[in-house]
Structure formats: C-alpha cells, structure tokens
Amino acid sequence: MASASLTLSPPTHLARWRAQLSTLLYRRSTLTLFLLLAPPLLWFGVIYLGSLLALLAQAFYTFDDFTMAVSPELTLDNFRAIADPSNPLFGANIDIVLRTLGMASAVTLASALLAFPIAYYMARYVHGRWKGVWYIAVMLPMWASYIVKAYSWTVILAKGGIVYWLIGALGLNGVLDAILALPVIGGSSLSTSNLGRFLVFTYIWLPFMILPIQAALERVPPSLLQASSDLGATPAQTFRTVLLPLAFPGVVAGSIFTFSLTLGDYIIPTLVGPSGYFIGNMVYTMQGSIGNIPMAAAFTVVPIVIITVYLALAKRLGAFDAL
Secondary structure, three states: OHHHHHHOOOOOHHHHHHHHHHHHHHHOHHHHHHHHHHHHHHHHHHHHHHHHHHHHHHHHOEEEOOOOEEEOOOOOHHHHHHHOOOOOOHHHHHHHHHHHHHHHHHHHHHHHHHHHHHHHHHHHOOOOHHHHHHHHHHHHHHHOOHHHHHHHHHHHHOOOOHHHHHHHHOOOHHHHHHHHOOOOOOOOOHHHOHHHHHHHHHHHHHHHHHHHHHHHHHOOOHHHHHHHHHOOOOHHHHHHHHHHHHHHHHHHHHHHHHHHHHHHOOHHHHHOOOOOOOHHHHHHHHHHHHOOHHHHHHHHHHHHHHHHHHHHHHHHOOOHHHO
16 A cells, blocks of 8 residues: 555656656647757857858958968958959969869769769669678778878879889880870879879769769669660660759769868878869968968868859759758
8 A cells, every 4th residue: 555655646846847848849849849959050050150250250360471470450462362363472372273173173073974883883783782782882991091091092103002013014104104294184103193183082082972873863763764765765865864864963962072072172182193282281381381370261261162152053953852
C-alpha cells in the first residue's frame, strides 16, 4: 500500500512544468524550429559573419608603407589598386585575379569531363555492395591530409619522380618537353609548371565533382533513356537532349565546389607551379608577411564578389536542387 500511494502521488512542480513545456512545443512547431535553429544561427551570425564583416571593414583602413602601421583612417586606395586602371598597381593585381580565375575555370571544366563518366557508371551500372565500394574509392582521397597530398604531388611531379619514370618508359620524353615548352602551361619541369599545378588541383577537387553529378544522375529515370532509344535516338542524341540537360544541375553543383575551392586556395600555388601570386597567396602574403591587413582585406572582396555572382547563376540553373 505504501508503494501504491507513492506511485499515485500528485506530480511535482518540475514534472508539471516539463509537461506544459512539452505540450507548448508540440503545439507550436514554429517555436520549436526556432529554438533548434537559434544556437547554430547565432554562432554563424556572430562568429562567422561578424569576423568576416570586421575583416571587410578593415579594407577601408590606411596602411603606412613607411612605418608598416595600420591606422583607422578611412580610404578607398586599397580598392583602387584592384579596380582602378589608372592606379599603378592595377596591372599586377588584375593579373593575379585573372590567373586565379583562369586556373579555377580550367580545373572546373576538367573535373566535369573526368567526373561525368565515373558518375554515370556509378549511377547506372554499380549496384548492391559494389556501390559502397565505389563511394569509398571516390571519397578515400578526401580522408588523407590535404597538406600530405599536396606535398606528395611535388615529389610525384618532380624530375626523377614516378611520372617522369612512366613517361620515359613509354618513350614520350619528347612530347613532354614540347608541352613544357609552351608559354602558358609549361615550365622547367612538371612540378614547376602550370600544367603540374592544374593536375594537382584537379586531383584534389575531383571527388567534389563526382558526387553531385552521381546524385543528379541517380534521379534520372531509366525509362526516359529507354523511351529516347525506342523513338530512334542515337546514344549521342540521347546524351545531348535527355541525359545532359537533366544532369546539368549536378554538374553546376559540383562546379561550385571545384571553382570556389580553387579560387581561394593558397597552399597548392605555393608548393606546385611557377612563381606568381594567386588570390589566396596574395591575401596570405599581405596579411602574414607584410602586415598590410587593409590590402589583404580588400583582396578578400574579390573572391566574395565572384562567388556571389557564381552562386546566383548556379541557383538559376537549379544547382541547389541537385545538392
């Protein structure tokens, strides 16, 4: 009887409060969603956006080249050095921007061409446990340290490395020398050429292109391809008029990663390729070596603007639906 009386005793104030709160959250789903999203949104707004805005605000500060000091005196000279053709520094700065854009565009295009057949094979011909094996194979390079992979490629592409050994074994030394003699992509060796830098970028970011394309191809009904074949379309026509338009949002979604990651990278341009700044190198040098934080902050505006425009175009092409 004593235990029964304890079981049937009225609930405590804490229990009643929990029950009322649970009922309130159940009935008001909007309030529940707000409470769940408030901590991450607060973190994102205060820590990330706050620090970014603080950095961008310093782009309007003044840097004294003689004393190497930063003063809060507001100026537009940092932006003029990037965007004003009459500024003496404009030529060198715009060359950095164009060099970075060219590499990001080339890596994105090459990644799409390499990723599409791999993604198509994964989506159409791999089933069961082998699909998991393929996913692991694609993502396995992402598990290794980024720095380790970048340094490894400097050894792979150097003279005496495995690439030179393979080219020599195939008797293609003359072809490689002819390619390295080209003015834009060449250099004294693969490890000091833009071609080598391009190969490293493509290898590093290729998985980020494969997975979105594979996800987009998974959503293409096989019946559409069969209907196209039944109507007399050739495989090339089916690819051009049916498969590619439906998978194109996945290509654009993957390009967001490859383009933006190449645009902001500064480690690979430092380790592989010829001399010449990329945007990431310029920001790092200005902030870390010279201490010109206002100029570094002004340069960070360039990729932000480029990526904002790129994301707006990608959204119109349906890339976010393919993620």
